[in-house]
Amino acid sequence: MENNLKENIAKFTRLISVAEEDAKEQCETQNLTATQLNYLEIIGELKNPTITELSSIMRLTKPSITIVVDRLTAKGFVRKVQSDSDKRSSHLHLTELGEQINKRHDYAHNYMISFIEKKLNENEMKLFTILLDKITK
Numbered sequence: 258m259e260n261n262l263k264e265n266i267a268k269f270t271r272l273i274s275v276a277e278e279d280a281k282e283q284c285e286t287q288n289l290t291a292t293q294l295n296y297l298e299i300i301g302e303l304k305n306p307t308i309t310e311l312s313s314i315m316r317l318t319k320p321s322i323t324i325v326v327d328r329l330t331a332k333g334f335v336r337k338v339q340s341d342s343d344k345r346s347s348h349l350h351l352t353e354l355g356e357q358i359n360k361r362h363d364y365a366h367n368y369m370i371s372f373i374e375k376k377l378n379e380n381e382m383k384l385f386t387i388l389l390d391k392i393t394k
Contacts, residue, residue: 305348
């Protein structure tokens with residue numbers, strides 16, 4: 258059982274990687290890494306987080322987060338806006354380009370949904386959704 262689960266997780270991970278790479282090609286985001294795409298997605302979901310908030314959610318150090326955010330800022334996908342309440346911190350905002358990349362990145366997610374829906378019947382899909390929700394919480 259454990260070996261089969263390990264093999265299936267490896268296969269599923271590869272499927273996700275292929276979908277992500279395909280999305281990068283479809284969306285002309287070759288100059289972004291998968292990690293950078295992930296950061297853009299999380300920044301968008303969190304609605305203008307601070308570095309500290311992003312660090313907490315991603316469970317990474319602030320210096321590690323800062324390096325990636327600085328690269329995204331230099332590429333024009335993110336901008337830092339000084340906080341009104343605390344002048345020592347900044348909120349991360351997606352630029353219009355960053356927003357466009359996030360919308361295009363949804364292609365990979367939609368691809369995976371379509372792929373899974375083709376493999377599972379309606380009841381299996383409901384169960385898969387419940388289990389995935391449980392695993393990711």
